[in-house]
Amino acid sequence: EDTVARIAAGEVVERPASAVKELVENSLDADATRIDVTVEAGGTDLIRVADDGHGMSEADVRAAVRQHTTSKIESVEDLDSGVSTLGFRGEALHTIGSVSRLTVQSRPRNGGGAGTELVYEGGEIVSIGPTGCPEGTTIEIADLFYNTPARRKFLKTTATEFAHVNRVVTRYALANPSVAVSLTHDGREVFATTGQGDLQAAVLSVYGREVATAMIDVDAEGEQTNDGDLPPGPLESVTGLVSHPETNRSSPEYLSTYVNGRAITSSAIREGIMGAYDGQLGDRYPFVVCFLDAPGDAVDVNVHPRKREVRFDDDDAVRRQVEAAVEGALLEHGL
Numbered sequence: 001e002d003t004v005a006r007i008a009a010g011e012v013v014e015r016p017a018s019a020v021k022e023l024v025e026n027s028l029d030a031d032a033t034r035i036d037v038t039v040e041a042g043g044t045d046l047i048r049v050a051d052d053g054h055g056m057s058e059a060d061v062r063a064a065v066r067q068h069t070t071s072k073i074e075s076v077e078d079l080d081s082g083v084s085t086l087g088f089r090g091e092a093l094h095t096i097g098s099v100s101r102l103t104v105q106s107r108p109r110n111g112g113g114a115g116t117e118l119v120y121e122g123g124e125i126v127s128i129g130p131t132g133c134p135e136g137t138t139i140e141i142a143d144l145f146y147n148t149p150a151r152r153k154f155l156k157t158t159a160t161e162f163a164h165v166n167r168v169v170t171r172y173a174l175a176n177p178s179v180a181v182s183l184t185h186d187g188r189e190v191f192a193t194t195g196q197g198d199l200q201a202a203v204l205s206v207y208g209r210e211v212a213t214a215m216i217d218v219d220a221e222g223e224q225t226n227d228g229d230l231p232p233g234p235l236e237s238v239t240g241l242v243s244h245p246e247t248n249r250s251s252p253e254y255l256s257t258y259v260n261g262r263a264i265t266s267s268a269i270r271e272g273i274m275g276a277y278d279g280q281l282g283d284r285y286p287f288v289v290c291f292l293d294a295p296g297d298a299v300d301v302n303v304h305p306r307k308r309e310v311r312f313d314d315d316d317a318v319r320r321q322v323e324a325a326v327e328g329a330l331l332e333h334g335l
């Protein structure tokens with residue numbers, strides 16, 4: 001049974017970046033105003049996420065690594081159908097903890113009690129007891145996949161794994177400018193946002209001055225509200241920043257797009273953005289941080305929990321709306 005759980009964990013936790021995503025989401029859920037992410041060797045040796053969120057009591061810490069859902073994968077045959085429904089609801093820490101050495105240190109915020117340290121290894125509590133620690137939560141994941149060698153072998157180079165981690169942390173940092181987010185790799189600080197700024201300030205911290213000064217405001221609202229900047233379609237608004245066409249990169253990885261606050265990728269959105277630049281980029285890509293708002297039922301949520309690619313009921317309309325929003329912003333700058 002343990003083996004099956006471990007195989008399942010390996011299927012759901014794809015790589016260090018998937019674990020980082022879960023930890024950062026938990027910190028945001030805990031109302032953190034500061035999240036420090038530290039990784040070593042692309043996250044394969046160590047992932048540490050420290051936050052100043054609401055923290056946990058000893059009982060909360062115990063519950064946090066417990067297996068919550070009852071409909072668990074029972075056999076290897078269930079894996080195929082299982083992984084798509086297992087998702088991560090209430091399961092992330094337990095799942096990650098079954099394929100790593102996990103340490104949780106936590107202390108409730110606002111003097112709400114003493115600190116607790118829990119050491120969890122391969123899905124078992126090794127120790128739990130009081131500890132001195134700051135308010136908030138620090139979670140360490142060491143030696144991911146140490147007990148699933150086949151999965152560990154799937155990992156790419158340190159540089160590639162770190163690139164995935166960087167993408168994940170960048171996406172959350174840009175979407176949450178009011179949270180101070182830092183990322184450190186092998187002792188070197190990669191970026192740190194202040195948590196006191198707007199989107200432009202977050203872009204400055206993450207991508208640097210050259211990019212930040214090249215960003216153009218996008219602020220388009222749907223037809224049903226005031227000016228009706230957007231053609232008909234499911235989107236109610238498209239806001240954010242896109243770069244001047246001269247500030248571009250050869251890779252699409254600097255397109256950060258969000259639907260209802262959730263980081264996603266979508267070919268319709270990508271094509272809409274690229275269409276707005278009308279060939280000015282050649283085969284290159286802009287820097288983009290755009291937030292799309294749509295009523296929930298306009299987004300097909302039936303995607304694999306691990307995947308970020310989203311399809312809309314009407315992809316064509318979304319493409320037209322995004323294109324119009326970005327085109328409008330570029331036009332205002334004579335582009």
Ligand code: ADP
Nearest residue numbers: 026027030053055064089090091092093094137
């Ligand atoms: P989920 O987030 O779906 O509830 P997780 O396994 O990610 O499941 O986390 C389990 C529980 O542990 C959370 O519901 C939360 O109560 C607690 N928890 C995890 N990380 C933190 C954190 N950084 N700060 C406070 N509580 C946390």
Ligand code: MG
Nearest residue numbers: 022025026092
């Ligand atoms: Mg979670």
